[in-house]
Amino acid sequence: MPDFAFGVTLFFTLSGFLLFRPFASAVMRGQPVPSIRKYLRNRALRILPAYWVILLTCSLLLQSVLHRTTSGGLKNGGLFNAGGLLRDMLLVQHYEPGSVGTGIGPAWSLAVEIAFYLALPLLVLLAVLLAREAATRASRRFAALAPAALMLAIGLCGKGAAAYLVPPVHAFDGWEADWHSVLERSIACQADLFAFGMALAVVRVDAEDGVLRLPRGWRPLTAAAALACYLVTAQFTFFDEHLSYSPFNTLMAFACALLVALVVLPARKEARAPVLLRILETKPMVAIGLASYSLFLWHEPIVRFLQAHDLTVGGNGGFFVNIAIVGAVAGVASAITYRWVEVPALRLKRVRPSRTIPEVHPSPEPAVASLDVPIVAE
Numbered sequence: 001m002p003d004f005a006f007g008v009t010l011f012f013t014l015s016g017f018l019l020f021r022p023f024a025s026a027v028m029r030g031q032p033v034p035s036i037r038k039y040l041r042n043r044a045l046r047i048l049p050a051y052w053v054i055l056l057t058c059s060l061l062l063q064s065v066l067h068r069t070t071s072g073g074l075k076n077g078g079l080f081n082a083g084g085l086l087r088d089m090l091l092v093q094h095y096e097p098g099s100v101g102t103g104i105g106p107a108w109s110l111a112v113e114i115a116f117y118l119a120l121p122l123l124v125l126l127a128v129l130l131a132r133e134a135a136t137r138a139s140r141r142f143a144a145l146a147p148a149a150l151m152l153a154i155g156l157c158g159k160g161a162a163a164y165l166v167p168p169v170h171a172f173d174g175w176e177a178d179w180h181s182v183l184e185r186s187i188a189c190q191a192d193l194f195a196f197g198m199a200l201a202v203v204r205v206d207a208e209d210g211v212l213r214l215p216r217g218w219r220p221l222t223a224a225a226a227l228a229c230y231l232v233t234a235q236f237t238f239f240d241e242h243l244s245y246s247p248f249n250t251l252m253a254f255a256c257a258l259l260v261a262l263v264v265l266p267a268r269k270e271a272r273a274p275v276l277l278r279i280l281e282t283k284p285m286v287a288i289g290l291a292s293y294s295l296f297l298w299h300e301p302i303v304r305f306l307q308a309h310d311l312t313v314g315g316n317g318g319f320f321v322n323i324a325i326v327g328a329v330a331g332v333a334s335a336i337t338y339r340w341v342e343v344p345a346l347r348l349k350r351v352r353p354s355r356t357i358p359e360v361h362p363s364p365e366p367a368v369a370s371l372d373v374p375i376v377a378e
Contacts, residue, residue: 005242006230006252008109009193013256015113016148016197017204017264023124024144024201027131029209036121042349043117047110049345050294050337052089055104058301059085064308065301066102072177074101076304094185097177101185105300108185109243115187116194123147137211141202148198155192155250162189162245172240184245192250196257200264207266214265222258229255294334294342302330 019039026033059065063078065088079085079102087093088103091111101108130143162168166180174184183189206212233248233255243249279285288295303326306312313321 005239008243009249009252010256010259011109012190012193013197013253013260015116016194017201017260019120020147020198021201021204023127025205027127027144028137028140028202028205030140033124033128040117045345045348047114050341051107051110051297053337053341054294054297055088058104062301062305064305066105068098068102068177074175076308079103095182097179097182100177100181101175104297106296112185112187112190119187123150126150141206144202145199148195148202151191151198152195154188155190155195158183158186158188158191159245159247172244172246174244189245193253196254197260200257200261204264219262222261226255226258229258291334291338294337295330298330298333299326302326302333
């Protein structure tokens with residue numbers, strides 16, 4: 001389904017929320033920010049080991065990744081050029097026309113994610129500098145929102161540049177060997193998709209501290225607003241525009257933030273947990289979530305491998321058969337890499353016991369107990 005592309009938008013929105021939230025909390029409460037070195041170390045352990053193993057396996061053994069031909073087109077095969085393979089391993093292949101789009105196709109979004117990881121400490125520094133002289137909760141909130149506003153501005157400017165300064169040869173074609181594709185597949189054109197998640201992190205901290213009390217009936221209204229944003233985006237865009245430089249993607253990111261808000265913002269004390277949260281906490285959803293990163297990396301190379309070896313089924317019913325085959329093969333491969341690559345890497349995050357940092361400059365506003373909503377950013 002074409003709308004599955006918006007899963008990347010949701011992914012960026014979640015990243016903005018989960019990764020910025022601890023820093024927003026520290027800024028708004030006048031506390032020391034979490035360790036940047038530990039944050040970068042944990043991000044590297046979460047992303048790189050599984051990515052390297054899957055990329056090397058698919059490139060050198062399965063030979064089912066993308067590479068550029070002499071004419072500049074993308075072709076299925078292996079990456080045997082040392083320089084090209086190194087660029088893909090470092091996730092910098094999308095910064096020049098000759099290698100943009102190579103490797104594992106969906107990993108272009110991972111390159112954008114890595115750029116956000118590296119930019120986040122600078123965004124936090126901006127918030128800390130703005131909050132240095134802040135004397136009130138309102139001014140600290142403004143400081144915490146500034147990085148989100150900056151990301152929104154960067155993304156909109158990047159989309160404008162991709163549309164008017166370096167337009168594509170063909171409408172909404174971001175996979176050519178040209179500078180338009182480099183810009184479209186960069187953080188400069190996608191930054192706004194993180195912004196609403198970062199702003200939601202600020203809202204969440206206010207809700208945790210009792211500064212923000214949501215009115216009755218906010219959930220149905222929020223769900224209706226998210227649905228309306230999606231319907232507008234679906235009506236006025238087509239598949240090639242999804243995750244391109246279309247401003248409707250910004251609207252879709254706002255819809256994703258509203259959807260996330262339904263899960264992470266507090267329910268009334270006497271109310272049951274939100275329906276979305278109860279669904280996400282079921283065992284099948286938890287299991288899918290655990291192996292989702294490996295599944296994200298494995299599925300496209302496996303599809304290309306099966307196609308190259310005529311192991312797919314044609315016809316109308318072939319779609320469901322192919323889904324079952326790819327799901328089974330990618331599921332097994334994902335379980336293996338999760339168990340033998342991701343889990344050992346994640347254990348390294350706990351090698352050194354973390355120090356307890358005493359709180360300073362507590363917020364003058366009355367606080368309430370933290371929510372019983374599991375928010376984990378591995």
